Amino acid sequence: MSITLYVPGDAAARALGADEVAAAIEKRAQEFGIKVHVVRNGSRGLFWLEPLVEVLTSRGRVAYGSVQAADVGSLFAANFLEGGEHPLRLGNIEAHPYLSRQQRVTLRRVGVIDPRSLSDYLAQGGGLGLAQARQLSPAAIVQAVTDSGLRGRGGAAFPTGIKWRTVLDTGADEKYIVCNADEGDSGTYSDRLLMEGDPYCLLEGMAIAGLAVGAKRGYLYVRSEYPDAIALLNAALDNAGDWLGDFQIEVRRAAGAYVCGEETALLESIEGRRGIVRSKPPLPAIAGLFGKPTVINNVITFASVPDILARGAAFYRDLGVGRSRGTLPFQLAGNLKFGGLVEVPFGSTLRELLYDYGGGSRSGRPLRAVQVGGPLGAYLPESQFDTVLDYEAFAAIGAVLGHGGIVAFDDTVDMAKQARYAMQFCAHESCGKCTPCRIGSTRGVEVIDRIRAGQREQIPLLRELCDTLTDGSLCAMGGMTPYPVLSALNHFAEDFE
Amino acid sequence: MIATLDTIFTRHREQAGALLPILHDIQDALGYVPEEAVPLIAGQLNLSRAEVHGVISYYPHFRQTREAGHVVHLCCAEACQANGSEALAAHAAATLQGAKVTVKPVYCLGLCASGPAMQIDETRLVARVTTEKFDALMNELGARA
Numbered sequence A: 001m002s003i004t005l006y007v008p009g010d011a012a013a014r015a016l017g018a019d020e021v022a023a024a025i026e027k028r029a030q031e032f033g034i035k036v037h038v039v040r041n042g043s044r045g046l047f048w049l050e051p052l053v054e055v056l057t058s059r060g061r062v063a064y065g066s067v068q069a070a071d072v073g074s075l076f077a078a079n080f081l082e083g084g085e086h087p088l089r090l091g092n093i094e095a096h097p098y099l100s101r102q103q104r105v106t107l108r109r110v111g112v113i114d115p116r117s118l119s120d121y122l123a124q125g126g127g128l129g130l131a132q133a134r135q136l137s138p139a140a141i142v143q144a145v146t147d148s149g150l151r152g153r154g155g156a157a158f159p160t161g162i163k164w165r166t167v168l169d170t171g172a173d174e175k176y177i178v179c180n181a182d183e184g185d186s187g188t189y190s191d192r193l194l195m196e197g198d199p200y201c202l203l204e205g206m207a208i209a210g211l212a213v214g215a216k217r218g219y220l221y222v223r224s225e226y227p228d229a230i231a232l233l234n235a236a237l238d239n240a241g242d243w244l245g246d247f248q249i250e251v252r253r254a255a256g257a258y259v260c261g262e263e264t265a266l267l268e269s270i271e272g273r274r275g276i277v278r279s280k281p282p283l284p285a286i287a288g289l290f291g292k293p294t295v296i297n298n299v300i301t302f303a304s305v306p307d308i309l310a311r312g313a314a315f316y317r318d319l320g321v322g323r324s325r326g327t328l329p330f331q332l333a334g335n336l337k338f339g340g341l342v343e344v345p346f347g348s349t350l351r352e353l354l355y356d357y358g359g360g361s362r363s364g365r366p367l368r369a370v371q372v373g374g375p376l377g378a379y380l381p382e383s384q385f386d387t388v389l390d391y392e393a394f395a396a397i398g399a400v401l402g403h404g405g406i407v408a409f410d411d412t413v414d415m416a417k418q419a420r421y422a423m424q425f426c427a428h429e430s431c432g433k434c435t436p437c438r439i440g441s442t443r444g445v446e447v448i449d450r451i452r453a454g455q456r457e458q459i460p461l462l463r464e465l466c467d468t469l470t471d472g473s474l475c476a477m478g479g480m481t482p483y484p485v486l487s488a489l490n491h492f493a494e495d496f497e
Numbered sequence B: 001m002i003a004t005l006d007t008i009f010t011r012h013r014e015q016a017g018a019l020l021p022i023l024h025d026i027q028d029a030l031g032y033v034p035e036e037a038v039p040l041i042a043g044q045l046n047l048s049r050a051e052v053h054g055v056i057s058y059y060p061h062f063r064q065t066r067e068a069g070h071v072v073h074l075c076c077a078e079a080c081q082a083n084g085s086e087a088l089a090a091h092a093a094a095t096l097q098g099a100k101v102t103v104k105p106v107y108c109l110g111l112c113a114s115g116p117a118m119q120i121d122e123t124r125l126v127a128r129v130t131t132e133k134f135d136a137l138m139n140e141l142g143a144r145a
């Protein structure tokens, strides 16, 4: 009999020393003549505790964290393989308030299962959605997704059912399912966690989309900065056997351009061209990849679908508030004591996430500004921390939830500098198609530099530039850069003095 | 190089939109995409050389020269800024003058709860990088004389 241990193979855990820990455990066990089976699971998303080691004992899983290779000797001495006492012992991690207060739906298996094992996935409730979808007509699958109220999790929050309906209703000899795993937004990592912790869930969601619209081929476009996710997805596909039926998925590696996360630029990139944004119409749903009707969705959108089919649309729709149904995996990032993944139904407040989960700043200084929704999202001041986390409430204050990334800054932040960074990022990442985005952003950097040098009379010019960006941009790259810039200017005017 | 390219072309013969996968395979095999490969890729895919060049130069990931030594990508996106990535970048610049290491910016590595983050030689990720940790890693690489 061997003892089963879990040492995350997730990129964040590895970046904090998980490989060294796994190797040290195996070495020590061998020295003692103990057989161990080390599963490289995903991360549960409590990053201050990574590497988080769990031991499967007769009384369930017992966690220790954060473990460094140097701790392994004392863990063995404390008999951790039987759940022994140790300063790093955390007990059952699922009882940890950070996890027990969450409502994990889409990411519930991440960190729990062996991501490479289809049988583990199926044993933990995976596969039921696909089985259900195989019993339904395409229209009935689309109806279930529509009824669930699911909206795209990649940023724009477009109703998924409507998108799928369009593709279903468009006749063509070939259709495609494309997964947007470009996850370029700073402060976001939920796609990565899911791909590295529960890849079969994503594959299942894509296969269900294929059944729903009549597509046999899927592409998974993953950013090149995520080599671990790419390797895991390919391993999962290799181990999938005929589970996906005749639906075929190909993993594509991106090449470092942020704008390729924009759906039409992404399609250009898969087709082998520069990632330049296409004019719409036509919508990708009508003429997308290789000119064919194409469903393109974010990782978390697809990964939400198996549960909707398996547990029913009502189950999902009953979570959340207003027109924001279901859960969103929020990603706490930046200057927070307890950064990590918090999946909760829409409806809590930013303050709850920042303080009840995040524990306030890591630096111990007061939090001053929080950027929600990635580099194109607004900066929120303290006075807006009570905003309810739902798409419409955020829109009402000129902000966005986007992909659910939350980046906290303490009071040492210089907001004029952050505004400058946003303009510079736009200049750097612009695909070059629209003049305001390509040229205006560089002008924006210069204007902010002059304001920071004391020329306050340039502020109206900055506002005008933002108006030009908003009105004259084909996509949200140029169109939303004013969100971080103007929110910084409006809420933190003192930094522009 | 020709043999390497032939193997790669064969692997992608049936693939639609094969240009990026081919470029990735070439860079993985050779460390960069050599100038001499461009006309061969163009011929293989029925594209003009200008089109192939356009794609290589558009994507930051692809390079046309071999890296001289180690490459360190420091994340300088917002979540890492909030945790002192700028000070780390300044430290790197100050301590690595004349070293066999190239420091480059990267915009998010997906380790945003554990910043500042960095990547060494496009393979090894390191999170919660302090100046001490950074110095130890650079010594390990033999970056400093």
Ligand SMILES: Cc1cc2nc3c(=O)[nH]c(=O)nc-3n(C[C@H](O)[C@H](O)[C@H](O)COP(=O)(O)O)c2cc1C
Pocket (backbone or CB within 6 Å): A151, A152, A153, A154, A155, A156, A157, A158, A180, A181, A182, A183, A184, A185, A258, A259, A260, A261, A262, A263, A264, A296, A297, A298, A299, A301, A302, A475, A476, A477
């Ligand atoms: C500049 C830019 C970058 C984007 N990056 C991403 C991304 O990395 N991942 C993503 O899912 N959507 C991204 N989007 C949104 C996509 O264009 C698109 O809305 C999304 O893939 C649709 O899927 P969803 O409906 O499931 O959200 C980006 C949009 C823009 C304008």
Ligand code: SF4
Pocket (backbone or CB within 6 Å): A259, A277, A429, A430, A431, A432, A433, A434, A435, A437, A438, A473, A474, A475, A476, A477, A478, A479
């Ligand atoms: S707004 Fe910018 S990124 Fe978007 S299409 Fe125009 S130039 Fe390209």
Ligand code: FES
Pocket (backbone or CB within 6 Å): A186, A187, A188, B075, B076, B077, B078, B079, B080, B081, B107, B108, B109, B110, B111, B112, B115, B117
């Ligand atoms: S912002 Fe640095 S890793 Fe995401």
